[in-house]
Amino acid sequence: DTAVSQTPKYLVTQMGNDKSIKCEQNLGHDTMYWYKQDSKKFLKIMFSYNNKELIINETVPNRFSPKSPDKAHLNLHINSLELGDSAVYFCASSQARVRNSPLHFGNGTRLTVT
């Protein structure tokens, strides 16, 4: 009964490849997010979608393209992978209609670019 699930858990790939990470939530939330956690554990927001619409797009290279086919799914596609993309990527969800509703996080996808 995982609330926020991401696949894959680990992803090892070479520079220049294109890869996708999938995220699904079964909490009925209306907002989903992608966060990037670097090697020093620092977390930075990348994107946020509310009811399939992009509402936050931080300064992320356009090689990163999120896609939300419905409000329960938010996938992240990355083109032309670079060494600096190596990180742990976390998906999260919340009920934005409820102010200060906490975020629920997936267990992360560890991306290693060689």
Add this chain to the structure above:
Amino acid sequence: GNSVTQMEGPVTLSEEAFLTINCTYTATGYPSLFWYVQYPGEGLQLLLKATKADDKGSNKGFEATYRKETTSFHLEKGSVQVSDSAVYFCALSGDNAGNMLTFGGGTRLMVKP
């Protein structure tokens, strides 16, 4: 913009010691404040929150008080256990779209038996 600063780790304590992890913030308006915990290999879990000044959030023996005058939200626990070893993140949610969180840099806590 919004920002959160927390003490750098690692913090190493013996079991049953008192824990304080400092957190200060910068934000416009009236943010809500959170502490999240990340155990090894897992995602972040909400530990506690406070939504207005002087509120105290508490959970599992941890507590933090929202101090607007000092823009702080320090995490405390009276007696830590080995199972508390994790990375702790202070975060704020401002008057922005969709409950987005701004995180501090995280503080690793190691508790030794």
